Amino acid sequence: MSEATLTPRQELSATISKSFAAKAYAAQSATSGLAPAPIRRREPGPQDVQIDILYCGVTHSDLHQVRNEWQDLMPTVYPCVPGHEIVGRIVKAGSAVKKFKEGDLAAVGCMVDSCCVCANCRAGDEQFCDQMPTFTYNAQDKHLGGITYGAATAPLLCAGITILRCVTGA
Numbered sequence: 001m002s003e004a005t006l007t008p009r010q011e012l013s014a015t016i017s018k019s020f021a022a023k024a025y026a027a028q029s030a031t032s033g034l035a036p037a038p039i040r041r042r043e044p045g046p047q048d049v050q051i052d053i054l055y056c057g058v059t060h061s062d063l064h065q066v067r068n069e070w071q072d073l074m075p076t077v078y079p080c081v082p083g084h085e086i087v088g089r090i091v092k093a094g095s096a097v098k099k100f101k102e103g104d105l106a107a108v109g110c111m112v113d114s115c116c117v118c119a120n121c122r123a124g125d126e127q128f129c130d131q132m133p134t135f136t137y138n139a140q141d142k143h144l145g146g147i148t149y150g151a152a153t154a155p156l157l158c159a160g161i162t163i164l165r166c167v168t169g170a
Contacts, residue, residue: 018043024149025056026079030068034058037079039149046096051088051106058082065138077138081149084110084136112136112148 026037062082086108113134114126
């Protein structure tokens with residue numbers, strides 16, 4: 001079967017073993033600061049985009065996670081690359097991506113995946129996914145195994161959207 005005839009799921013399987021080095025800021029323990037650290041990222045699958053991160057910051061929630069202050073609910077896995085919001089420019093787009101293209105600006109919130117088939121996901125409420133959504137960092141990567149890594153940015157993605165939803169009732 002030629003690569004051009006692969007289904008998106010077959011393409012994802014083919015990319016699982018492919019990865020690239022990325023620069024990140026990671027905490028190595030609950031008491032360490034954030035410091036430069038290399039991490040491995042998987043090559044984008046057919047429904048993924050790869051983003052060159054342009055703006056970064058760290059929110060208070062990120063600090064709780066880095067310090068393992070939520071250990072009873074979601075213990076921190078180290079190294080921890082915090083950040084549940086990312087703003088950047090798309091540098092690669094998977095073959096099944098239709099709404100974005102290379103060069104577009106994009107943003108990622110606190111979730112990067114869900115089952116997409118439960119009633120909550122079908123209703124547009126992925127945050128209530130019956131199978132638990134995959135968070136941007138310190139979450140089980142349901143496709144590849146291991147832990148997800150993030151990079152924090154733009155307060156409007158988290159606090160701004162949360163407040164907007166409360167104020168508008170959306």
